[in-house]
Amino acid sequence: MTSDEFYAPWQLRAAFARSLSDMYGREVPAYTTLLEVSHEVNADVVAARGADAERLGSIDRVTAERHGAIRVGTPTEISQVARIFGAMGMHPVGFYDLRDASSSSVPVISTAFRPVDRAELARNPFRVFTSMLVPGDRRFFTADLQERLERFLAARTLFGPDLLALADRAEADGGLAATDAAEFLRLATEAFELSHEPVDQAWYRELEAVSAVAADIGGVASTHINHLTPRVLDIDDLYARMEARGITMIDRVQGPPLWEGPDVLLRQTSFRALAEPRTFRTPDGDVVQDSLRVRFGEVEARGIALTREGRARYDEAIVRGATPEVWRETFPDTEAGLIEAGLGYFTYEVPTGSGAAGPGDVRREPVVYEDFLPRSAAGIFQSNLTDEGSKDASQAGEERDADWMAGAVGRELHDPFDLYAAQVAASLTAAADRLGVAPATLAATPSTEPMTSPTTSTGADA
């Protein structure tokens, strides 16, 4: 960073994603292998499919694209997370309740911090899935454990005052000057490093008996990045290449199946990280070496964002089974079919270049899904737990919803469907403007452009 530069939120976001990625690569070497293989897969897909491969994001965007996952304990902590990400132009989007989405013990609710504007997403779409413990949920924690857990959490500091002050200034001023930006990025990265402080063994094991996720969050005095996920253009090819390198993946790709029609939403898979050495303080006061297996590697392929109706169909289909047969019964096998049935979000684009364009030239382009899936998230949590933990389903769970989360975060929680719909509406207005016609004319025009159909992101034809 040269001294006279000013760093806008998106530049802080892009620099933070890189800095976190460098740090995570040092901490979890298998992540570096995953990045290498992802880059190989993406280069091969672009070489084989050309421009078609970039319809859901340019290769520059996809190469830099990551999502991270972090877990915190209290409303105070998540509101501080919101300030740090707010400085980077990342806003809370969506509410996920993972307590019911998994049969094992995952006592958290979540949101995702990400850019919300189309231009910002194109600059750098870095997003962080952020989970928060629910210590008051009696299915997981007794009143006694809740009390001790809340006391432990209230006594720790995850984010120091200097980091928070810089974050607030960046948000107020719309960025930071180079020296401050460098300091902000250093402190923010450091806040998510794995701590080498000895872990209180008895406390950690007590929580772990209830939930490995609870121990990961509330058993230690700091937080850490839990995983960092690159995006690939062909996840089935990636899966095969990782196994060929001797890295054991979970047994399947989560989310929609591999099939001949358009890819929708999100497909993810992961491998469990190796045990990482950690020091523990025993009840006798001795410091001993042991290990914890808390972090892992994940990779994802992103598809088309579905409307509420499309999502309802997805939710039904996924319980029937993510098989090609179920998908053929559920979804049209072309993008044009998705548009006509109102199942997917597509923007209106007027091709740039010379020549008078008319409504007949308007193309519909798919909107990429920028969010997460609770079942898939729960599956990822679950497949990486050492232990199922314990959950007393006879107890009533504590009520939590999007409004409660917005209150904890201290900010508006965006609805993902509203964001996609706004993106489509803005593209419609812009296209109509360029053509000098009323938006309704275009909205009524069926897709005239022959859609690339079916889109293949499977590499089956590569």
Ligand code: OOG
């Ligand atoms: C978050 C799991 C959710 C995803 O990609 O669905 C997630 C966690 O393990 O903390 O990252």
Ligand code: NI
């Ligand atoms: Ni993830």
